[in-house]
Amino acid sequence: EVQLLESGGGLVQRGGSLRLSCAASGFTFSTYAMSWVRQAPGKGLEWVASISGSGGSTYYTDSVKGRFTISRDNSKNTLYVQMNSLRAEDTAVYYCSKGGYGYCSDTGCARVEDYWGQGTLVTVSS
């Protein structure tokens, strides 16, 4: 059974940093791309970042480029996102997701999210 368990969320001041983790089990972690998707309170879903199975390719939404870094440790079956220079608009539930069916274009190989964690709340206070 695929399980994704996020941790590391909490309250942080504007301009601060936070690192989220996602512990994965039930599948061969290193084989699959992984992503972070967030949802601000009462709002819709927003894709944040993705990383290939090897970790060699990473992709970001424009609003987090230069501030967030997605990474993975395949020996620990764990996905991370380091979030720096946090802003009020980064307040959201952050979901870790496993990549499923995908499509490759000139921008890279993107995938649907076929399994999701329960999410971890990040609150940035101003």
Place this chain on the structure above:
Amino acid sequence: AIQLTQSPSSLSASVGDRVTITCRASQGISTILAWYQQKPGKAPKLLIYDASTLENGVPSRFSGSGSGTDFTLTISSLQPEDFATYYCQQFNSYPITFGQGTRLEIK
């Protein structure tokens, strides 16, 4: 970035009704589109990918169609557990984008 516009934003329907939600892309994306269901306080769940392929375990009352810029999600006979918010997502190119969501409520 490719923008996805869902309609309607909200919808009231009754158990047993047939419901259709549409998603329009700002540029052609072939069939590289997925649909998700999200219930309050829960993570989203993948329903359909490649515009019309049902994810394993998803009931057959859900179906998807479309290609290019216009897509639909249809629920043939609403069940009580189907009342939720539905999102389309394009994964044709980065950045991956979602529609704004369609909230399906009980009439």
